[in-house]
Amino acid sequence: MNKTPQKTVERLIQYRRIVQQMRDAGQEKVFSHQIARVSGASPAQIRRDLMGVGYSGSPAHGYIIHDLLQGIYEFLGLTEKKGACIVGLGSLGRAILGYFHEQNPVLKIKAAFDTDPAKTGIVFHGTLCHPASDMASVIRDKEITVAILTVPVEQAQQAAQQLVYAGIRGILNYAPVVLDIRPDIFVENRDMIQAVEKVAYFSK
Amino acid sequence: MNKTPQKTVERLIQYRRIVQQMRDAGQEKVFSHQIARVSGASPAQIRRDLMGVGYSGSPAHGYIIHDLLQGIYEFLGLTEKKGACIVGLGSLGRAILGYFHEQNPVLKIKAAFDTDPAKTGIVFHGTLCHPASDMASVIRDKEITVAILTVPVEQAQQAAQQLVYAGIRGILNYAPVVLDIRPDIFVENRDMIQAVEKVAYFSK
DNA sequence: GTTTAATTGTTAATTTTTTCACAACGTGAA
DNA sequence: TTCACGTTGTGAAAAAATTAACAATTAAAC
Numbered sequence: 001m002n003k004t005p006q007k008t009v010e011r012l013i014q015y016r017r018i019v020q021q022m023r024d025a026g027q028e029k030v031f032s033h034q035i036a037r038v039s040g041a042s043p044a045q046i047r048r049d050l051m052g053v054g055y056s057g058s059p060a061h062g063y064i065i066h067d068l069l070q071g072i073y074e075f076l077g078l079t080e081k082k083g084a085c086i087v088g089l090g091s092l093g094r095a096i097l098g099y100f101h102e103q104n105p106v107l108k109i110k111a112a113f114d115t116d117p118a119k120t121g122i123v124f125h126g127t128l129c130h131p132a133s134d135m136a137s138v139i140r141d142k143e144i145t146v147a148i149l150t151v152p153v154e155q156a157q158q159a160a161q162q163l164v165y166a167g168i169r170g171i172l173n174y175a176p177v178v179l180d181i182r183p184d185i186f187v188e189n190r191d192m193i194q195a196v197e198k199v200a201y202f203s204k
Numbered sequence: 205m206n207k208t209p210q211k212t213v214e215r216l217i218q219y220r221r222i223v224q225q226m227r228d229a230g231q232e233k234v235f236s237h238q239i240a241r242v243s244g245a246s247p248a249q250i251r252r253d254l255m256g257v258g259y260s261g262s263p264a265h266g267y268i269i270h271d272l273l274q275g276i277y278e279f280l281g282l283t284e285k286k287g288a289c290i291v292g293l294g295s296l297g298r299a300i301l302g303y304f305h306e307q308n309p310v311l312k313i314k315a316a317f318d319t320d321p322a323k324t325g326i327v328f329h330g331t332l333c334h335p336a337s338d339m340a341s342v343i344r345d346k347e348i349t350v351a352i353l354t355v356p357v358e359q360a361q362q363a364a365q366q367l368v369y370a371g372i373r374g375i376l377n378y379a380p381v382v383l384d385i386r387p388d389i390f391v392e393n394r395d396m397i398q399a400v401e402k403v404a405y406f407s408k
Numbered sequence: 409g410t411t412t413a414a415t416t417g418t419t420a421a422t423t424t425t426t427t428c429a430c431a432a433c434g435t436g437a438a
Numbered sequence: 439t440t441c442a443c444g445t446t447g448t449g450a451a452a453a454a455a456t457t458a459a460c461a462a463t464t465a466a467a468c
Contacts, residue, residue: 005424005425006402006406007424007425007426008425009402009405009406010398010402013398013401013402013405014395014398017380017398031444031445031446032445032446033445038382039382040382042426042427043445044426044427044428044429045425045426045427047445047446047447047448048425048426048427048447048448050447051447051448056446056447057445057446057447058433058434058445058446059432059433059434059435059444059445059446059447060433060434060435060436060444060445060446061434061435061445062445062446063446076401076405077405077408078401078404082404082407084400084404090299091295091298091299091302092296092299092300092303094295094299095294095295095296095298095299096296096396098294098295099296099396099397100397100400104397106401106404107400107401107404145404145407146400146403146404146407148400168407169407169408170403170404170406170407171403172399172400172403176221178242178243178244186403186406186407188399188402188403188406190394190396190399191218192300192303192394193303193304193308194214194217194218194221195376195392195394196288196304196311196350196352196376197217197280197282197310197311198210198213198214198217198392199350199374199375199376199390199392200282200286200288200310200311200349200350200374201213201217201280201281202210202213202374202390202392203286203349203350203372203373203374203390204281204373209454209455211454211455211456212455235414235415235416236415236416237415246456246457247415248456248457248458248459249455249456249457251415251416251417251418252417252418252455252456252457254417255417255418260416260417261415261416261417262415262416262463262464262465263414263415263416263417263462263463263464263465264414264415264416264463264464264465264466265415265464265465266414266415266416267416
């Protein structure tokens with residue numbers, strides 16, 4: 001039933017953050033062209049994206065920030081925090097954990113996993129590292145639906161299979177490999193090397 | 205003059221890696237459907253993407269891996285390694301540095317920068333950390349064209365301006381903010397929080 | 409030599425995404 | 439009240455990306 005384009009969802013997530021900052025700064029209303037200036041999208045794009053959200057602004061005063069935010073939250077299904085976990089506590093995994101330590105309003109990292117016995121049992125940035133063998137039980141107990149995969153590329157496929165078995169619904173994959181898993185599991189790939197290479201290509 | 209779609213470039217970078225692995229495994233020829241299986245793209249997509257590259261396969265034996273690779277390399281302008289730098293040696297910056305330490309065939313990280321005096325002068329993963337104030341001279345001396353920006357969000361805009369002033373051509377930005385800089389500088393945003401939120405949305 | 413089978417390059421069709429354009433609206437000024 | 443202004447929501451147009459389709463090609467089988 002997810003027929004909203006991925007691109008639109010990405011932008012709505014961005015608008016959510018931008019608008020929330022405006023609200024924190026005391027602003028109460030906002031026009032599409034204001035969001036446009038900060039987000040890089042065009043005003044028309046923003047209005048079109050917001051069509052899917054169940055809230056309408058007014059030609060007179062634009063969008064009421066409080067109501068707009070609520071609309072986006074509901075649309076994105078973020079009315080309650082979702083549970084996430086990190087698999088692989090290498091330097092990237094720990095860095096991401098650090099990012100989330102300063103509370104994120106929509107996600108909570110509830111567990112970390114690693115195969116290295118030197119790491120298991122230790123709390124990193126407020127999150128306990130479990131042995132990878134406990135994946136299935138911990139993920140079920142803590143009702144975790146999203147996994148961030150930061151293991152070395154050789155272990156990624158196997159770890160992904162464990163995650164799927166444990167009942168995970170989506171994976172953010174940082175390993176430079178396309179995971180071969182059930183098509184109903186959402187996978188987003190974030191190959192960091194590829195990202196730099198892309199910038200290199202367009203930097204001429 | 206970059207009229208090849210960004211999406212196509214992203215995939216070509218991916219194909220380059222995949223095909224290179226096949227070559228390392230001793231394979232000499234490859235069909236579009238083989239790349240398709242590993243990359244997730246359709247065979248038609250792959251053939252279309254390869255149209256832009258100046259190498260043609262043959263209906264009989266598909267693509268000669270050696271020649272295909274050379275074609276992609278030339279098309280992507282990777283015949284010589286480009287210089288890159290990392291700005292901000294927090295945990296994410298150091299993690300990325302680690303990724304590149306195992307030699308990347310197309311990019312070389314030639315310098316790192318940080319404002320923290322405790323870090324400057326120290327070598328991380330083989331890369332020397334310079335004080336941020338030396339940015340302009342180091343970037344010019346070492347002919348660095350690409351920057352990876354991993355500073356805290358409050359410092360991102362200012363750091364980006366310094367980079368542009370120093371003559372950088374492209375920025376891979378990990379700070380959750382849209383940089384306001386000259387339009388001829390290529391910017392790729394990689395907001396890590398946004399990525400997880402996106403996965404959360406589609407994981408239902 | 410001829411046929412078969414498989415794959416390419418490319419054009420055309422389709423689908424998706426973005427942009428345009430404008431009627432409808434609501435506020436504040438006159 | 440009426441008008442002018444600036445903005446929204448959305449249908450229509452345009453642009454971009456993907457997929458389908460197929461003639462052309464070539465190696466191998468026969």
